Amino acid sequence: MTESDVESLLRRPDIAAIEADNFPKHTPLKGVLLNDTRIVRFRAGDIVVREGDYGNSAFLVLEGSLRVVLAPELPQSLLGRQQTGKKGFFEALSQLWTNSTVPEVRDISRYQGQGLRGGSDSANARVFLQDVPAVLDRHRTAKLEDGALFGELAALGRVPRTATIFAEQEATLLEIRWQGLRELRKYDEGWRRMIDQRYRENALKTHLQESIMFSRLDENALQSVVDKVLFETYGAFDWNVAFQKQRQSGNAKEPVIARQGEYPDGVLMIRAGFARVSVKHGNGERTLTYLGAGDHFGLGELYAAWKNPDIPDIALYTTLTALGYVDVIRVPAPILEEHVFPFMEQPTSTTMDIASKPVADDAMMEWAVEERFINATRSMVIDLERCVRCDDCVRACASTHGGNPRFRRHGRTFDNIMVANACMHCADPVCMIGCPTGAIHRTVETGIVVINDLTCIGCATCANSCPYNNIAMVAIRTKDGHTIADPNTGKPIFKATKCDFCDSNPGGPACVRACPYGALRRVHFREFNPAGAG
Amino acid sequence: MSQRYSAVPVTTFCVLSAAVFGLTAWAARDTWENLGNPAILTGYTLFVLMLLLGFLNARKRLSMLPVGRASVWLAFHVVAGILALAMFWLHTGTIWPVGLYEQVLTGLFYLVSLSGIVGYGLSRMLPRRLAQTEIEIIFERIPAELAEIREKIEALVLECTEKTGSDTVAQHYIGTLSWFFARPRFRISHIVGGDAAGHWLRGPGSAASRYLNDPERAYFDQIIELGELKCLIDRHYACQELLKKWLLVHVPLAMAVILVAVWHLILVNVYAL
Ligand code: SF4
Ligand code: SF4
Numbered sequence: 001m002t003e004s005d006v007e008s009l010l011r012r013p014d015i016a017a018i019e020a021d022n023f024p025k026h027t028p029l030k031g032v033l034l035n036d037t038r039i040v041r042f043r044a045g046d047i048v049v050r051e052g053d054y055g056n057s058a059f060l061v062l063e064g065s066l067r068v069v070l071a072p073e074l075p076q077s078l079l080g081r082q083q084t085g086k087k088g089f090f091e092a093l094s095q096l097w098t099n100s101t102v103p104e105v106r107d108i109s110r111y112q113g114q115g116l117r118g119g120s121d122s123a124n125a126r127v128f129l130q131d132v133p134a135v136l137d138r139h140r141t142a143k144l145e146d147g148a149l150f151g152e153l154a155a156l157g158r159v160p161r162t163a164t165i166f167a168e169q170e171a172t173l174l175e176i177r178w179q180g181l182r183e184l185r186k187y188d189e190g191w192r193r194m195i196d197q198r199y200r201e202n203a204l205k206t207h208l209q210e211s212i213m214f215s216r217l218d219e220n221a222l223q224s225v226v227d228k229v230l231f232e233t234y235g236a237f238d239w240n241v242a243f244q245k246q247r248q249s250g251n252a253k254e255p256v257i258a259r260q261g262e263y264p265d266g267v268l269m270i271r272a273g274f275a276r277v278s279v280k281h282g283n284g285e286r287t288l289t290y291l292g293a294g295d296h297f298g299l300g301e302l303y304a305a306w307k308n309p310d311i312p313d314i315a316l317y318t319t320l321t322a323l324g325y326v327d328v329i330r331v332p333a334p335i336l337e338e339h340v341f342p343f344m345e346q347p348t349s350t351t352m353d354i355a356s357k358p359v360a361d362d363a364m365m366e367w368a369v370e371e372r373f374i375n376a377t378r379s380m381v382i383d384l385e386r387c388v389r390c391d392d393c394v395r396a397c398a399s400t401h402g403g404n405p406r407f408r409r410h411g412r413t414f415d416n417i418m419v420a421n422a423c424m425h426c427a428d429p430v431c432m433i434g435c436p437t438g439a440i441h442r443t444v445e446t447g448i449v450v451i452n453d454l455t456c457i458g459c460a461t462c463a464n465s466c467p468y469n470n471i472a473m474v475a476i477r478t479k480d481g482h483t484i485a486d487p488n489t490g491k492p493i494f495k496a497t498k499c500d501f502c503d504s505n506p507g508g509p510a511c512v513r514a515c516p517y518g519a520l521r522r523v524h525f526r527e528f529n530p531a532g533a534g
Numbered sequence: 535m536s537q538r539y540s541a542v543p544v545t546t547f548c549v550l551s552a553a554v555f556g557l558t559a560w561a562a563r564d565t566w567e568n569l570g571n572p573a574i575l576t577g578y579t580l581f582v583l584m585l586l587l588g589f590l591n592a593r594k595r596l597s598m599l600p601v602g603r604a605s606v607w608l609a610f611h612v613v614a615g616i617l618a619l620a621m622f623w624l625h626t627g628t629i630w631p632v633g634l635y636e637q638v639l640t641g642l643f644y645l646v647s648l649s650g651i652v653g654y655g656l657s658r659m660l661p662r663r664l665a666q667t668e669i670e671i672i673f674e675r676i677p678a679e680l681a682e683i684r685e686k687i688e689a690l691v692l693e694c695t696e697k698t699g700s701d702t703v704a705q706h707y708i709g710t711l712s713w714f715f716a717r718p719r720f721r722i723s724h725i726v727g728g729d730a731a732g733h734w735l736r737g738p739g740s741a742a743s744r745y746l747n748d749p750e751r752a753y754f755d756q757i758i759e760l761g762e763l764k765c766l767i768d769r770h771y772a773c774q775e776l777l778k779k780w781l782l783v784h785v786p787l788a789m790a791v792i793l794v795a796v797w798h799l800i801l802v803n804v805y806a807l
Contacts, residue, residue: 389664389778
């Protein structure tokens with residue numbers, strides 16, 4: 001973005017309408033536009049955002065026209081995603097003799113016709129629809145034209161994109177990074193109103209209905225809740241980058257959302273991300289549990305205050321801090337007193353029960369939170385008191401993945417537990433943010449994070465983003481062991497590889513099945529019970 | 535998502551094994567009472583059991599197929615191994631037969647059984663010992679780790695000599711410590727859970743300590759600290775090596791038993807004709 005780009009942007013009525021005077025000196029509007037936005041051009045057919053992708057930016061249409069696919073959804077293959085299907089028995093068996101002794105062999109003829117353009121540069125690479133008229137024929141779409149803003153809810157709320165949008169003709173868009181969007185919402189009344197309004201209209205009602213607190217409300221009552229709740233975000237969207245650095249220096253910063261001892265003015269509902277619940281213990285903070293999407297904080301205290309109006313100074317029992325990025329909905333106390341408390345039972349709190357136990361009992365949880373393993377939905381956990389270090393698990397992985405294992409039997413340890421370097425299929429998969437072709441994605445069927453080898457351009461965005469170092473970039477080879485070079489640049493072609501939970505293999509993850517001592521498990525950390533191994 | 539290790543297969547296999555043994559023993563006795571040859575029945579049952587035991591090794595190559603968990607296969611292997619031993623005695627009717635060929639077969643069979651029992655014991659015992667080291671290291675990486683430690687120590691020794699102008703630490707390293715750091719030591723002690731390595735490090739390994747001044751001692755303490763790390767790596771080396779190597783005894787012996795048993799089967803059938 002250049003100064004002159006900014007000047008011409010400021011001449012557009014939608015940007016000129018932003019009140020630059022409301023921006024503080026340290027964050028002027030021009031600075032936001034200069035640093036947190038860029039102009040991107042798309043050719044006809046280019047996919048701008050894909051349904052299901054995670055992204056950290058919103059787009060404003062400056063020129064041209066785009067289409068939002070309403071129904072039916074575009075097939076996964078058109079979006080550059082992998083067609084998953086379980087291998088048959090004989091296809092799986094044939095790996096016995098078809099696996100090459102050379103690792104990472106690829107047949108490059110399969111890379112043709114994948115609807116990719118822009119080479120291996122992550123800024124320009126795109127997946128495009130080769131037959132736009134046919135898509136328009138078969139799918140119901142809506143037009144987006146000059147001045148339309150989209151993608152802001154996924155960018156601010158860290159939730160998957162809800163629709164696929166592609167360029168119908170050449171289009172010029174202003175891509176606004178999450179940081180810039182946050183500043184615009186913070187300092188410009190018009191943008192705040194617009195974003196909040198769209199959030200309230202499009203996502204909030206459904207989200208509140210999913211909560212047990214509000215599920216029984218009728219339409220009118222729900223609407224009055226929707227109108228009065230507040231949205232807050234804590235931590236940085238790119239927490240993974242900061243976390244990787246902080247992990248080395250050993251002092252991760254966690255913004256406080258609510259502090260123990262303070263008066264609770266509302267219930268906090270976690271919409272996305274994770275937060276730590278802790279209490280003061282000695283000279284430190286003791287982690288009692290962590291909260292994720294759908295959980296709430298402060299309900300017990302507010303209920304007690306409502307039920308016992310004579311007791312003065314009801315205060316929060318615990319502290320809530322942001323682990324990475326957290327998107328919070330604050331439901332003010334008067335709303336709860338009107339719509340929720342009269343109809344609910346006294347909430348039971350398990351956190352205070354945990355606090356009464358010896359600290360050693362939850363040391364494991366403390367460690368898992370510290371290491372951010374709470375993000376894991378399928379973490380590879382090895383019980384080191386059972387593991388005989390035979391590497392049968394590694395060999396099983398190799399034999400189901402073309403001769404090269406997709407994990408390392410090595411990782412962080414706590415007591416007798418090791419979390420191996422295998423993709424954990426995160427609840428908040430930061431690796432998926434920024435993949436230019438959508439090659440890394442969650443499968444629709446199982447929610448497992450996989451990489452489509454055919455559309456991976458080897459830019460390493462995912463590998464650099466994964467805070468757990470669970471993605472490996474590998475040079476691909478021919479059967480006789482030669483590395484394959486890009487004909488245009490002459491450089492070796494790399495592909496991102498990682499554990500795919502044996503998504504296409506019959507029988508599930510081979511590593512788990514191969515361990516003769518039952519030492520290896522794939523676990524969701526919330527449900528993880530180390531004693532379960534025994 | 536999390537999976538629990540279950541005792542159910544072990545119990546099931548135990549019950550099945552007891553039933554197989556009971557039925558075979560009853561059928562053998564019945565055959566014997568009717569003046570038949572019970573050895574045919576017990577021999578074939580034993581042979582089938584041996585083949586089934588061998589499948590555990592084949593399963594390792596079939597990890598891409600939904601053929602059940604290896605831990606269940608191992609449970610079966612252990613229980614079927616015990617059943618095979620009982621069946622062997624039922625078949626031979628003695629602990630040590632008379633003919634040379636039978637003695638070879640019996641000797642091999644006992645060696646397989648013994649290596650299996652020892653190996654199973656080791657695989658239950660040694661992982662705990664390794665977990666207690668609180669470091670984790672891949673076996674193949676150990677030589678490189680030890681080389682790194684040696685490099686660090688040699689750099690410390692050189693620096694100590696240069697900075698302090700005294701070669702006491704260097705002399706002690708060359709004369710005593712270099713032996714310890716050269717390669718993994720005190721294997722047996724590590725395997726049986728002893729502390730011979732630590733004892734040596736605190737004794738002869740630290741003998742030069744009393745002749746050092748404060749700056750030299752600062753270097754020497756770092757060397758001893760690296761020595762303590764090496765003790766832990768050595769323990770990994772000793773235990774992991776044994777965990778890998780017992781299979782190199784058990785598997786070839788098991789194959790030899792099957793081969794000799796096949797020959798035994800052929801001979802018996804030829805003579806029976
Ligand atoms: S690759 Fe890394 S960030 Fe992505 S889901 Fe796996 S562990 Fe999480
Ligand atoms: S297969 Fe099991 S026992 Fe062997 S190395 Fe892997 S986790 Fe350890």
